[in-house]
Amino acid sequence: MSSQGTATPTLKGLKNEKNTYCGDARSRQEHNIQASCKKGEHHFKLSWDKNPGSKRGFNVDGQEAELIDIPGTYGLTHQYENEIVARMILIDEKPDVIIQVADTKNLKRMLAFTGQLAEFRIPLVLALNMVDEADQMGVKVKRHVLEGMLGTVVVETVATDSVGIEALHTAVSRAKVPLFPVRLTPVLTEIISSLEKMMSEEIKSRHALTSLYLADSDETSEWATEKGCMKGDKAVAIYRADARLLFHKPLDRVLSEARENTAGKIFQESTYMIPIRSTPLMEKIGDYARGPVSGIVILFMVMIALYYIVGQFAAGFVVDFMMKNVFGEMIGTPLNAVVGLIPYPFIREMIMGKYGLYTMGLVPSLGLVLPILIAFYFTFGFIEDSGYISRLSILLDRMFKKLGMNGKALLPIMLGFSCVSMATIATRVLETRKERLIAIFLLSLGIPCSAKLSIILVILAKVSFGAFLTVFGVIFSLMIVSGVILSKMLPAETSQFIMDVPPIRIPSLRNVLKQTYHRSTSFVKEALPLFFAGAISLFILDKIGFLALVERAMSPVIQGFLGLPERFAESLIMGFIRGEAGVAILQQLVDAGTMNSRQLVVAMIVTILFIPCVTNFLLVIKEHGSKAAFAIIASVTACAILTGGAMNQILNYFNIVY
Amino acid sequence: MILNKKTTFQNYAASKSLRSTKQRDIILDVFLSSHQHLSVEELYLKIKSAHPGIGLATVYRTLKLFAEAGVAREILLHDGQTRYEQMSSGEHHDHMVCTACSTIIEFEDETIEKLQKEIAVRHGFSIKSHKLEVYGLCSNCSK
Numbered sequence: 001m002s003s004q005g006t007a008t009p010t011l012k013g014l015k016n017e018k019n020t021y022c023g024d025a026r027s028r029q030e031h032n033i034q035a036s037c038k039k040g041e042h043h044f045k046l047s048w049d050k051n052p053g054s055k056r057g058f059n060v061d062g063q064e065a066e067l068i069d070i071p072g073t074y075g076l077t078h079q080y081e082n083e084i085v086a087r088m089i090l091i092d093e094k095p096d097v098i099i100q101v102a103d104t105k106n107l108k109r110m111l112a113f114t115g116q117l118a119e120f121r122i123p124l125v126l127a128l129n130m131v132d133e134a135d136q137m138g139v140k141v142k143r144h145v146l147e148g149m150l151g152t153v154v155v156e157t158v159a160t161d162s163v164g165i166e167a168l169h170t171a172v173s174r175a176k177v178p179l180f181p182v183r184l185t186p187v188l189t190e191i192i193s194s195l196e197k198m199m200s201e202e203i204k205s206r207h208a209l210t211s212l213y214l215a216d217s218d219e220t221s222e223w224a225t226e227k228g229c230m231k232g233d234k235a236v237a238i239y240r241a242d243a244r245l246l247f248h249k250p251l252d253r254v255l256s257e258a259r260e261n262t263a264g265k266i267f268q269e270s271t272y273m274i275p276i277r278s279t280p281l282m283e284k285i286g287d288y289a290r291g292p293v294s295g296i297v298i299l300f301m302v303m304i305a306l307y308y309i310v311g312q313f314a315a316g317f318v319v320d321f322m323m324k325n326v327f328g329e330m331i332g333t334p335l336n337a338v339v340g341l342i343p344y345p346f347i348r349e350m351i352m353g354k355y356g357l358y359t360m361g362l363v364p365s366l367g368l369v370l371p372i373l374i375a376f377y378f379t380f381g382f383i384e385d386s387g388y389i390s391r392l393s394i395l396l397d398r399m400f401k402k403l404g405m406n407g408k409a410l411l412p413i414m415l416g417f418s419c420v421s422m423a424t425i426a427t428r429v430l431e432t433r434k435e436r437l438i439a440i441f442l443l444s445l446g447i448p449c450s451a452k453l454s455i456i457l458v459i460l461a462k463v464s465f466g467a468f469l470t471v472f473g474v475i476f477s478l479m480i481v482s483g484v485i486l487s488k489m490l491p492a493e494t495s496q497f498i499m500d501v502p503p504i505r506i507p508s509l510r511n512v513l514k515q516t517y518h519r520s521t522s523f524v525k526e527a528l529p530l531f532f533a534g535a536i537s538l539f540i541l542d543k544i545g546f547l548a549l550v551e552r553a554m555s556p557v558i559q560g561f562l563g564l565p566e567r568f569a570e571s572l573i574m575g576f577i578r579g580e581a582g583v584a585i586l587q588q589l590v591d592a593g594t595m596n597s598r599q600l601v602v603a604m605i606v607t608i609l610f611i612p613c614v615t616n617f618l619l620v621i622k623e624h625g626s627k628a629a630f631a632i633i634a635s636v637t638a639c640a641i642l643t644g645g646a647m648n649q650i651l652n653y654f655n656i657v658y
Numbered sequence: 659m660i661l662n663k664k665t666t667f668q669n670y671a672a673s674k675s676l677r678s679t680k681q682r683d684i685i686l687d688v689f690l691s692s693h694q695h696l697s698v699e700e701l702y703l704k705i706k707s708a709h710p711g712i713g714l715a716t717v718y719r720t721l722k723l724f725a726e727a728g729v730a731r732e733i734l735l736h737d738g739q740t741r742y743e744q745m746s747s748g749e750h751h752d753h754m755v756c757t758a759c760s761t762i763i764e765f766e767d768e769t770i771e772k773l774q775k776e777i778a779v780r781h782g783f784s785i786k787s788h789k790l791e792v793y794g795l796c797s798n799c800s801k
Contacts, residue, residue, distance in 0.1 A: 185739070187699040187714065245718040246699050249738035257738070 068093055074113055077215040077252055081428055087212065090120055091205060091227050097175045098124045104134035104141060108267040115180040115259035119208035123175035124152055127168055131156045133503060138274040146270035151179035160511055182258045191243045198236060199228040214243055216250040286504030289388060295395040306379055314375030315457030322367040355542055361535035364584040365528050372454040373523055377516045385507035390499055397497050404487025405435045406497035412439055416447035420612040424619045431495035437628060438486045440620055444636045446479040448608045451579040455586050456604050463597050467658040471604045478643060534581030538574060557641060563648040564603055565594050572610055579613045597658035598651045602644050609640035663690055663729050670727035681712050685720045690744060695762040697739040736793060756796035
């Protein structure tokens with residue numbers, strides 16, 4: 001997911017206005033409630049942001065407004081991270097307007113959430129997003145009726161095509177507190193009213209806090225007591241106890257069913273269905289994609305397509321062209337001549353030397369990693385836009401369950417191929433600590449980030465298909481075995497797997513190209529400086545003799561046990577400090593032709609298995625503590641070295657040549 | 659009939675060494691005189707106007723005691739509220755519940771009872787108890 005640039009909305013007459021963007025999880029993956037901002041025109045740009053809770057400042061015509069991004073959620077009462085953050089923002093930030101981005105295909109469920117948001121007594125704009133998909137499914141909304149019933153503004157949008165964005169931005173200033181009458185029993189109504197009266201009138205969201213106080217979760221309830229300044233009041237606890245006596249169901253359920261009842265009535269009045277034609281071909285394909293046999297066949301086809309597009313075409317043909325023709329002849333040769341004129345050898349070496357800014361900074365990032373990344377993002381974008389990912393999650397759910405997780409783990413695993421650190425953060429979508437730890441372990445063990453993946457694919461393009469099968473066979477088997485062992489070792493059950501399955505569709509080339517462009521440019525902006533930093537670090541470490549020291553220290557393991565050249569140690573160590581630096585060194589080793597096919601296979605296995613970068617290590621400490629982080633590092637390192645060593649011995653013993 | 663049920667409850671309370679309290683007697687009187695399927699809330703509201711000192715928790719606990727004593731039967735309905743009806747030994751009926759106005763209609767049908775027994779025999783099943791709840795709209799709400 002790419003982050004968007006800064007936005008320049010014009011929200012006239014909304015000085016110091018705070019708008020909170022509150023999307024449902026699925027709508028947000030469509031991301032981009034955006035329109036290009038043109039000078040002199042009034043456009044509004046809202047973006048999904050990698051860091052929920054982050055704020056964007058808007059400054060137009062002297063009017064200031066702040067937009068806060070809330071994690072996608074369907075509720076606010078449970079102890080899931082997205083719900084905790086969402087309600088904290090709604091209470092602590094005291095926004096002036098809420099923009100609810102709803103999935104129109106699931107309007108009834110969205111309206112139930114509108115009911116929950118209405119309790120905050122904050123003006124709200126309802127953006128009915130993905131109306132095009134709703135249309136395809138025969139769901140038609142009578143927008144004016146819905147507006148009349150809710151008493152506030154409703155705007156239809158198709159965010160990916162920038163439809164309705166202008167109307168959305170003008171709607172913000174006309175937003176009102178939504179009407180959402182909920183029918184409860186008389187005594188429960190009285191209890192809620194009494195609890196509200198116990199809070200200060202200055203607290204606008206008293207009703208919402210009362211609902212949250214009555215939630216089943218004690219943690220949520222305690223939080224609401226604090227926010228409502230009711231802590232320590234015994235009467236409050238009695239009210240809660242009394243309310244629970246009234247029902248044999250949890251109060252959460254009673255309140256949400258009451259909201260669902262109202263939502264159902266509003267939905268019935270404001271929408272109608274047009275019968276859709278018999279199942280189109282795409283829906284059939286979507287069904288096949290989930291099937292236990294047909295799904296595997298389709299998955300293999302997708303993987304073969306990925307292999308040829310990314311692994312052969314991009315990693316082979318395109319990278320060769322970039323490295324030899326573009327960075328070799330077209331840029332390298334004249335640059336060498338120019339740099340040769342610099343009178344200081346130190347500077348010449350710093351630019352064009354073994355660890356030069358050009359040789360180890362610019363060339364690997366733009367010549368090696370970037371072409372492969374573009375191909376990867378392009379093909380991944382197609383798969384993502386078609387709606388295949390959720391079906392793949394369902395198909396692989398059974399396999400993930402054996403590894404102690406569920407189908408939701410597919411998202412962080414796939415993100416790991418882009419950046420393992422980002423994927424580590426994405427493990428938050430998994431509900432239990434056990435699932436998150438297993439996912440992080442497998443990410444650290446067997447998922448190569450984009451930098452590592454690029455060099456792996458380049459090497460594989462030079463060797464046989466047999467080598468490809470060996471490397472990924474070993475990695476895959478290790479991941480399965482580790483996952484199964486960890487699943488048995490760690491207590492606690494795996495959580496339920498519930499996933500929204502969007503309609504399958506022909507991917508939009510425009511969308512895919514846009515996503516690919518944004519992701520690739522983000523990579524260049526973020527990674528290029530890091531490649532340069534890696535190159536400078538290597539240059540300095542080499543000059544002070546540190547690299548030589550590392551090579552000598554690790555020589556018994558690297559040369560003796562793994563059967564690899566001495567310099568491979570640098571690649572591993574620098575790879576931990578900065579992934580790109582490790583890749584650059586490995587690339588030089590490969591180009592120098594000092595490794596035979598067996599060594600290449602061992603090098604690839606160890607590179608993939610070895611611990612990811614220090615950023616990831618720090619993130620794991622942050623998410624799960626240093627004990628877990630060190631345990632993961634130790635076991636993953638041991639696994640990498642032992643597997644590499646074992647493969648070296650086996651390949652040599654059986655004299656296997658690729 | 660009401661006297662019988664009062665005696666049943668008093669005997670139960672004595673067997674559990676529970677004190678006889680005025681509040682429980684009041685709740686029992688109101689419950690037995692209502693001839694309706696009452697939720698905790700509904701009974702509490704009935705009692706509250708004449709006896710504001712009787713709290714919701716007391717009504718709740720007392721109804722539970724009635725159910726334990728065999729004087730009342732719990733019916734768990736779809737709206738989350740537990741309702742209580744007067745119970746007489748040997749008596750059985752089923753319920754139709756209006757989802758709009760929550761009216762509960764009792765009914766008995768020999769054919770249904772006979773069919774249930776036949777089905778149980780066919781499956782080698784020995785019935786201990788059963789309940790049947792039919793949900794829909796009453797004649798008023800259907801209009």
